[in-house]
Amino acid sequence: MKSGPDIAMVASLVGDPARANMLTALMNGRALTASELAQEAGITPQTASSHLSKLEAGGLVEPEKQGRHRYYRLTDDDVAGVLEGLAGLAARTGHMRVRTGPKDPALRRARICYDHLAGDLGVQMLDSLRERHLVRQRKQEIELTAEGERFLVKHLQISPDMLSHPRRPVCKACLDWSERRHHLAGTLGAAMMQRFAELKWAARDPTPGSRVVNFTRTGEKQFAALFGSGQD
Amino acid sequence: MKSGPDIAMVASLVGDPARANMLTALMNGRALTASELAQEAGITPQTASSHLSKLEAGGLVEPEKQGRHRYYRLTDDDVAGVLEGLAGLAARTGHMRVRTGPKDPALRRARICYDHLAGDLGVQMLDSLRERHLVRQRKQEIELTAEGERFLVKHLQISPDMLSHPRRPVCKACLDWSERRHHLAGTLGAAMMQRFAELKWAARDPTPGSRVVNFTRTGEKQFAALFGSGQD
DNA sequence: TTCATGCTTCGATGGTAGCCGAAGCATTGT
DNA sequence: ACAATGCTTCGGCTACCATCGAAGCATGAA
Incomplete structure (x- = not known):
């Protein structure tokens, strides 16, 4: 048959709602801590940790240690580009997405x-x-x-x-x-x-x-x- | 929280190995019948049928009826572009994929x-x-x-x-x-x-x-x- | 018509993966 | 030193979904 999962592997990473929420939160190029990403996705920190390791293993995000925090950002513009493309495809078939509001x-x-x-x-x-x-x-x-x-x-x-x-x-x-x-x-x-x-x-x-x-x-x-x- | 699944929905479509195999088989712009896609993915026709309905609902493929066959093709170049992007990301982290051989x-x-x-x-x-x-x-x-x-x-x-x-x-x-x-x-x-x-x-x-x-x-x-x- | 082929729908099963509670490290601050 | 915070690992639970067998529709052929 075919060789490996390949494209399915990386796509399934984005395919989970929690991970997708994290990734879209990172779309502006900034970095977020693990806890913030957890809150963004509406999950507990330990679940987020699991997700983030997978995203990191898949090469979609990169961590940056900062004291006891751990910031994550998208690996590079290629990742952001693919995410944008996916968002474009999703927008055609249905719902758009609302942006997260500003802070103090x-x-x-x-x-x-x-x-x-x-x-x-x-x-x-x-x-x-x-x-x-x-x-x-x-x-x-x-x-x-x-x-x-x-x-x-x-x-x-x-x-x-x-x-x-x-x-x-x-x-x-x-x-x-x-x-x-x-x-x-x-x-x-x-x-x-x-x-x-x-x-x-x-x-x-x-x-x-x-x-x-x-x-x-x-x-x-x-x-x-x-x-x-x-x-x- | 956030609004809808959005990007996760379409990504999860590609995230399944069987569907990903089908989609990559369609990457050359040609169309394939449902049974051929089933064989390509290594699954039974009824499973493939289920997958194809989802892909169609997600706007990734379009059917074309032809006698008792049903040909499927990628909706447009945007879909192909996103798939290529995903393949690019996947190629960076690990395994490439072998091409399917020619026929008679x-x-x-x-x-x-x-x-x-x-x-x-x-x-x-x-x-x-x-x-x-x-x-x-x-x-x-x-x-x-x-x-x-x-x-x-x-x-x-x-x-x-x-x-x-x-x-x-x-x-x-x-x-x-x-x-x-x-x-x-x-x-x-x-x-x-x-x-x-x-x-x-x-x-x-x-x-x-x-x-x-x-x-x-x-x-x-x-x-x-x-x-x-x-x-x- | 009757048969064959291609595809779909239905129902049941099983494997997988997301999820959280609890506990364990690591870093920082007192 | 000890405590607090942020994150990770481990174990079990649950829910979803891919998968296939069997049956049901279509289309085309004899």
């Missing part, structure tokens, strides 16, 4: 991730640093360049000497919860956030338990001047 | 289908007729044009008057078993085949039960001159 805007914009800046502004900051070659990023590895060191001293009064730590890297890519792209973690990320607070550019929201970071007017301006991409 | 070459080339010409040459003939606007085809409906009538009289001494029949159409598109594209059936198809025999261009193979049609050297040349596409 303030939280999306700026918040504390452990001890460093996250959210829209955090991602934007790392983007800017990378663009101007102040840091070099390869996958999750981030390295401060010589230009970067000069930049920190000049604009933020941060000396590279202060950043070394026995068990913690200076720079680290941290997946952003709302944007699902990387922002800057590590001792540098923490030092920068601390400096923002000292300069009265920003402060954590006083509401207990809140992770929102509120920028002052001047802080917003200064931040935009340093890391802004034109208008924002 | 003589039978593929030219044979009798009921009373008219089928096989490679039969398909080629209808292609030529259509290309030169001697017939007009819409789906399974084929209509002889005025030019076509003149062509028949001039080159094959076939008068349109001889072709009318109370219960049989003059022209009809017939799905070709080997090529899985249409060839010409109806009273015209039968008349042309008969004329080929009278002209000693071709004759049915004497082997009992064989449906092979053998063309003579001159017959092949004449046929190619009338319906050939350059070199063949």
